[in-house]
Amino acid sequence: MNAVARIIDWPAEATDGNTQVLWDAATAARAMKGTASGDFAISGVEIDSREVQPGDLFFALKGEAMDGHRFVEDALARGAAAVVVDRSVGGPHILVSDTMEALERLGAAARLRARGPIIGVTGSVGKTGVKEMIFAALDRHSKGDAHRSVKSYNNHVGVPLSLARMPARTRFGIFEMGMNHAGEIAGLTRQVRPNVAVITTIAPAHIEMLGSEEAIADAKAEIFQGLEADGIAIIPADSPHYPRLRAAALACGANVVSFGKASHADVRLLDMVSAIGGGSLVTVDMGDRRVCYTVAAPGEHQVVNSLAVMAAVRAVNGDLGAAGVALAEMDGLAGRGARIEITVEGGTALLIDESYNANPASMRATLAQLGRTPAQRRIAVLGAMKELGSHGPDYHAALAIPIREAGVDQVFTVGEEMIALAAELGKSDGAALGKPAAFAHCANVREAIDAVRAFGLKRDDAILVKGSNSVGLAALVAAFGKQEG
Template identity: 75%
Template sequence: MNAAVRIIDWPASEDDDLALALWDAYAIAAATGGVPSAHFQCSGVEIDSRDVQPGDLFFALKGEAMDGHRFLDAAFEKGAVAAVVDRPIDRPHILVDDTTAALGALGAAARRRSRARIVGVTGSVGKTGVKEAIFAALERSSRGGAHRSVKSYNNHVGVPLSLARMPARARFGIFEMGMNHAGEIAALTVQVRPHVAVITTIAPAHIEMLGSEEAIADAKAEIFAGLRPGGTAVIPADSSHYPRLRAAAEAAGADVVAFGTAAHADVRLLDAVAAPHGGSLVTAEMGDRRVCYTVAAPGEHWIANSLAVMAAVRAVGGDLGAAGLALAEMEGLRGRGARLHVATSDGGQALVIDESYNANPASMRATLASLGAVAAPRRIAVLGAMKELGKHGPAYHAALIEPLLAAHVDHVVLVGDEMTALADELGKAGGNALHNAPAFTHCANAQAARAALEAIGLKDGDAVLVKGSNSVGLGAVVAALAGEQG
């Protein structure tokens, strides 16, 4: 058979009638109710002029303190082909009444046209990592046919933006949904309309706004309300809130798949041992089959995360082998567990565990346990304040002394006023010969934390954990250690 015959006999696909461009002017106008100034096609959608790539459509969003129309020139200079605006401009554009509403409408249009199997992910801890792992698994098995929300685009702007970026030809879509108030996930899940909804875990993140872990569980369970008919809810079997989550999922008509170590788990951990070069070798039961795979990311929390990934991949008809390979290759994300090796003044290298993006009591305990598992002559922890804990904050911060002592940390740098409660506990422990408490410094901000680390002086073989809520700014500490800024 010659090449021409092979091309003629190429099997037809249901995607053959779909456009190659992400959007064209007429489709955008139809979706948003806007008026196009000219015909154009775009390959991407962007809301930040600094991130515009050639071929993008730029949405000039208006907020309380910022107006995207001020950055139109910058967007076009970087290669935007057109913009969505609420006033006429002398460049290709779609004129609408409200640019934020238009973005939501375009996201809704992308969801309506999509034939993809959709996964929604939420949870108090681990949702971004689990979202990325599910994407990596489905991207591998579909040979580039998966789409996901990037970064942590999980709010009322990030979700419609991520939907608007989903190609019509995508076979899978994975979207993260976050919240800090009740009702927020309910609004997001009706946009995403997932076939599979994953809750990673329930922990006291945002408890200041919600008041209790039970209320947090209820807020996360809002994700089930958007499930497509016959959809699947993937929930943590080991959570104390499992009955509450299961009841909410069943009330929404979902098939429930539980993951964890409990006897009632549908995806159940049988065994996990340390891998030779870090991470874990995992064996899990999945009802009709047993799977064995490697998880590159270290820590017991990633073992649990991997079970959620396997459950979600199977629920959308993905390849479990590809999921195993993706987990074996996926190491920590920047700000969420990435491990960097940085030069030390004595000519050696120190390990830096970058957990600088976020922190709550559960994730603090998990990452301190990971630090404790690292073989190192000295373990150093830079711990920033945990935000949005409200009246519970002092108790949760003080309680971190337990995992700190268990991890045999040698030096602690505490950052932020909220860490006063932990500093008090460390001061008490330091006077008790039985505790072998670490030396500690309490700093006001990230800049002072950098100075404290310089005073400690990193040495060859040291292991340094940097973790705190994003607003504390400890990412700058990691960047300085990595030599990325002065």
């Protein structure tokens, strides 16, 4: 069997039978500067007692409104190997002075024993998708020895938790880092200590807290502060903040690799054409070679994201062929581009699930992709974009332009912030480019579900559902994903 065949035929699960213990009691206790009540083996790490699996180590963390010590008995009943606590309890445990500090110490120990390169990913848009694509590529290359932060575990709790879960056998680690305020990524990147740091893009997400896109760029660029010696910074060449990001990376001693459509990009998009069954066939110039591959997820923004993936894979000496296969196989993630066939009047329709997150840049990108999606009618259910502060009304109203350009037939706006867009759509402007869309404003998701049902979805409709996670549009996706017409 040749190398290409081995890449393509590699199964989803590793088959070498190596299921070694994640931590033993003595090693974990020593790392956390705690005292173990006995000898036990740990196969996982968890902070939510409801998610505990047999063999897990449960951390009883203290929050502003909840103390995890209340759920110690529940965690043990679910099969936890032990619990990490700051007071003596019945059952196997590790006693520490502070459970949050203990989690950070265990994460630091996992990072210290890592035997392969670590990649950190941040950005205003696309960081979770890029993290998942890099993981898929390197997991295929390493035949199951890649590790990444799951879901969006990218904050002060999620990052050390994800590190603590990293097996000693890991050959590649990929960690997402997010923030709401300046200084947060600086703390996270010093825990992750990446060999490669990726910034996907800069957009006005969290502008309410930071005040300007320049400040957002500076906050994202904090990821370079944790880079290991001879680290590589991967940054978007097409961003207006490229010079700012590059300067920040160089100031931290990083080697800079840029990606995008710009002529100066180190990983440069040469061509993209529609692929059979959706997605894009992509040709990329990587300096010393050209690479062709397919990106299954539709949209130009996904193609640009794939350039960052290829840059990261090459930076850690991964297999570009394996990366191409992984990108060709990856569909959209739930809440982040998943394309769901739903049963409607007369047949089926396409529901595009972008319900997890929204900001002005991602809204424009997904609306443009909706406009390129074959459909009898194009429908957009758009929830409020959060954390835009005083800029919010203008950003929401400005969505009228990409809606018209995409040829959207019907818009449902959801949430108080979306009133600005509804007002803009209600204006009569014969000079505006594109056709005007019919619209209806809904105060909440429940109203939106009722309004869409009353509107009546039909065969060959394409429905985009997008908004900030707190709006709750995942409930609408679930409601129509289960309907039977």
